[in-house]
Amino acid sequence: MRERQASQNARRAREFEAFVAGAAGRLLHAATLLTAEPPDDNPRARRLLTAALAHTYASWDRLRGEDPYDRTRQQLAVRFARGAWHEYGGLGWAHPRSHRKLDSVLYCLTPQERLILVLRLYEGVAEEQAAALLGLPTERVRAICARAMATLLHPPREAAPVIAKVAPS
Template identity: 85%
Template sequence: MRERQAFQGARRAREFEAFVAGAAGRLLHAATLLTAEPPHDNPRARRLLTAALAHTYAIWDRLRGEDPYDRAREQLAVRFARGAWHQYGGLGWAHPRGRPNTGGVLRHLTPQERLILVLRMYEGVGEEQTAALLGLPLERVRAICARAMATALHPPREPAPTVAKVAPS
């Protein structure tokens, strides 16, 4: 009995390692887009990915034909949404637009806009599935995605740098 459990445990570990080898890079990139962190300095994205993969490993035996990538992506989205809720006070998720970071054009988006845009455009998740995952009406997902796309394509201008005046001597 123990030999059988050990064999199954080893098989489970090998299967999960193969999954992580194939999916972790793309999931990390999605997490980095969500957090709007620079790719070379993304501790929040790495924590999100680690938690999502840990959850996926915990339910690995119960997947029964489900796509583990879908489950890991779902966990990534849910954990990001939960974190944004706590950090920004809700999924309307207002935050100071243009906060200082180097997250590219996505830094101009609210966390909710980033989440929907990443799920829809980067991950290719359908509108209906995105709406169901986030518990939002389909029309709301459409509107947020359109607004996020417009902002990403035409980001607000950065304020002009201030020039220090030199006192005449």
């Protein structure tokens, strides 16, 4: 009995290691896009991915033909949304601009816009699937994605520098 369980655990570990070897790079990139961190300094993205992979590993035996990449991507999205809710007070209302400036073109987007844009454009998730995952109407996902694209194509301008007037002497 113990030999059989040890054999099953070893097989499970090998299967999961093979999955991670093939998918971790793309998933880390998606997490980095979500967090808008630089690719070479992305601790939030790494924590996000680690938690999503841990959840996938914990449910590995219950996947029953379900795509582990899809499951991990869903976990990544849900955990990002939950973290944005706690960090910024909501997914789409508060804006991270008040926090430290990051060198990412996605930084100018709200967390909700980033999440939808990454799911739709980087991951290729259909509008209907993204809407179901986020609990939003399909039309809302379409509108948010369009707004995010418009913001990226025509970013908001920085405030003009203040020029101090010099009093005549």
